[in-house]
Amino acid sequence: MDNSPLRVLTVPTFPYADQRPGTNGLRRKVHVFQSRRNYLHNFIQSIFSSIDLRDRQGSTVVVGGDGRFFNQTAIEVIVQMAAANGVGRLIVGHHGLMSTPACSCVIRKFKAIGGIILTASHNPAGPDGDLGIKFNTANGGPANDTVTNKIYQISRTIEEFAICPGLRLDLTTLGKQTFDLENKFKPFIVEIVDAVESYANLMRNIFDFAALKELLSGENHITIRLDAMHGVVGPYVKRILCEELGCPANSAVNCVPMEDFGGQCPDPNLIHAADLVDSMRDGEPDFGAAFDGDGDRNMILGKHGLFVSPSDSVAVIADNIFCIPYFQHRGVRGFARSMPTSAALDRVAKATKIELYETPTGWKFFGNLMDAGRLSLCGEESFGTSGDHIREKDGLWAALAWLSILATRRQSVEDILKYHWLKYGRNYYTRYDYENIDIDAACEMMEDLEIMIADKSFVKRRFAVEDKIYQVEKADNFEYTDPVDSSITRNQGLRINFSDGSRIIYRLSGTSSGGATVRIYLESYEKEHVFQETQVVLSPLATIAIKISQLHHRTGRTGPSVIT
Numbered sequence: 001m002d003n004s005p006l007r008v009l010t011v012p013t014f015p016y017a018d019q020r021p022g023t024n025g026l027r028r029k030v031h032v033f034q035s036r037r038n039y040l041h042n043f044i045q046s047i048f049s050s051i052d053l054r055d056r057q058g059s060t061v062v063v064g065g066d067g068r069f070f071n072q073t074a075i076e077v078i079v080q081m082a083a084a085n086g087v088g089r090l091i092v093g094h095h096g097l098m099s100t101p102a103c104s105c106v107i108r109k110f111k112a113i114g115g116i117i118l119t120a121s122h123n124p125a126g127p128d129g130d131l132g133i134k135f136n137t138a139n140g141g142p143a144n145d146t147v148t149n150k151i152y153q154i155s156r157t158i159e160e161f162a163i164c165p166g167l168r169l170d171l172t173t174l175g176k177q178t179f180d181l182e183n184k185f186k187p188f189i190v191e192i193v194d195a196v197e198s199y200a201n202l203m204r205n206i207f208d209f210a211a212l213k214e215l216l217s218g219e220n221h222i223t224i225r226l227d228a229m230h231g232v233v234g235p236y237v238k239r240i241l242c243e244e245l246g247c248p249a250n251s252a253v254n255c256v257p258m259e260d261f262g263g264q265c266p267d268p269n270l271i272h273a274a275d276l277v278d279s280m281r282d283g284e285p286d287f288g289a290a291f292d293g294d295g296d297r298n299m300i301l302g303k304h305g306l307f308v309s310p311s312d313s314v315a316v317i318a319d320n321i322f323c324i325p326y327f328q329h330r331g332v333r334g335f336a337r338s339m340p341t342s343a344a345l346d347r348v349a350k351a352t353k354i355e356l357y358e359t360p361t362g363w364k365f366f367g368n369l370m371d372a373g374r375l376s377l378c379g380e381e382s383f384g385t386s387g388d389h390i391r392e393k394d395g396l397w398a399a400l401a402w403l404s405i406l407a408t409r410r411q412s413v414e415d416i417l418k419y420h421w422l423k424y425g426r427n428y429y430t431r432y433d434y435e436n437i438d439i440d441a442a443c444e445m446m447e448d449l450e451i452m453i454a455d456k457s458f459v460k461r462r463f464a465v466e467d468k469i470y471q472v473e474k475a476d477n478f479e480y481t482d483p484v485d486s487s488i489t490r491n492q493g494l495r496i497n498f499s500d501g502s503r504i505i506y507r508l509s510g511t512s513s514g515g516a517t518v519r520i521y522l523e524s525y526e527k528e529h530v531f532q533e534t535q536v537v538l539s540p541l542a543t544i545a546i547k548i549s550q551l552h553h554r555t556g557r558t559g560p561s562v563i564t
């Protein structure tokens with residue numbers, strides 16, 4: 001065996017112009033990483049170079065991924081580059097796997113300067129699918145815009161990267177591996193960790209596991225069905241729900257992580273998690289949940305597949321927050337939602353006199369508020385919910401939060417939801433997605449819309465559809481001033497607010513890997529009539545939204561690709 005120190009090489013490269021991170025990291029088709037020379041290396045070097053050398057030298061960094069195709073190859077490169085860039089210790093998930101919430105938990109636990117997470121979230125995987133690279137900072141949350149802009153600027157002028165090509169890592173064995181590098185005084189250390197255990201430990205300190213065990217496997221237990229969609233969260237579900245809380249093995253499905261997620265799109269919504277919805281429709285389970293590829297998103301279902309919209313989900317958790325011991329002990333400092341998320345949470349905040357923050361889309365905006373001790377619970381319409389125990393959204397945490405509510409109230413999901421609407425009124429809510437639209441057509445539509453709504457005469461304009469009349473009260477392009485550091489984030493979505501509290505919002509997604517995705521968010525509030533069909537209530541607003549944007553005319557589409 002050759003025990004000589006490993007060589008560190010500096011390799012010349014040339015920059016790519018398109019490595020600007022989106023809503024949450026850089027997402028591209030796998031073949032982009034495979035076919036463009038050093039595309040991955042350039043971005044990883046840009047991440048390392050964005051960290052001041054004094055902070056990087058000897059530091060600890062976390063690496064993990066959702067197990068999708070190309071993850072392993074990418075991890076090998078990241079490890080070799082981390083060693084060559086002066087990182088002292090890497091904490092890597094067993095087999096390279098780590099859910100996004102677990103990664104946030106591990107960064108905080110090991111006091112790392114950050115983490116690199118390989119995931120394209122709910123996007124499809126496989127040779128024709130997507131790969132994503134996220135960089136999280138020391139607080140465990142997604143890097144903010146200042147950091148991602150710095151990474152992007154470096155990527156535009158990069159000329160070389162550092163790598164230790166001879167370094168071979170064994171991802172299958174838990175424990176420490178050390179490597180001696182040429183011209184380095186200290187060895188480079190890699191620790192392969194059981195991230196499932198670190199995460200499970202965190203959950204034990206947040207929830208009342210005895211009460212949950214009684215709910216799930218006691219004498220009058222309920223039945224549940226959890227669908228991990230072959231994402232990385234499967235082993236977490238098995239360990240916590242089945243092994244520890246006593247759910248029968250068949251309550252957790254698709255729990256073996258696969259590099260193509262079984263050929264499915266690991267997106268926990270009514271379309272892509274249709275198997276779960278169907279199996280619950282005529283089935284016995286009282287509660288269901290699905291999670292995405294990297295385990296940070298969740299969908300909550302009641303008996304017979306009753307859908308709890310993510311906007312309602314966070315509002316219900318807020319209203320029942322003291323069913324969770326963590327909040328009993330720590331108190332509640334504030335609630336937050338992304339701008340396009342429905343205002344259901346605002347009503348709970350108002351009633352409980354708890355501060356409510358409205359942020360742009362992207363989990364990174366919640367982190368600052370949490371670090372400043374101003375935020376305890378937040379959620380997004382895009383199936384994200386979490387507390388301040390970490391700095392990421394957390395799918396399994398959301399399911400355990402709901403189960404804690406069921407354990408305390410001993411009511412069905414349906415009764416809890418209905419009670420909530422009767423108490424607060426209901427924010428009817430839907431989202432239309434038009435995927436893979438020509439980028440120029442999408443941008444032109446947004447520009448024209450912005451000009452239209454900025455015109456003074458737009459306010460007070462009335463739109464009539466059948467017997468409904470909506471009058472514009474306010475319209476703008478959402479801009480956010482961070483209350484902690486006063487940074488300003490502009491162009492976060494076009495909002496049209498009507499006098500009856502209804503809203504239409506247009507946004508371009510920041511997570512699509514090909515073409516543009518136009519999102520239209522529709523919302524109407526009803527104080528009294530809370531048991532109507534969502535799509536019926538919102539149909540007039542949808543007609544107006546499509547008409548004023550001329551979306552179908554401009555794109556040749558006849559309807560959205562996905563309605564949530």
Ligand code: G16
Nearest residue numbers: 023024121361362363382509510511
């Ligand atoms: C990411 C962000 C979320 C955001 C979502 C959708 O989630 O972390 O905060 O709501 O994208 O963003 P967009 O509407 O721009 O596509 P994930 O789960 O995809 O990482």
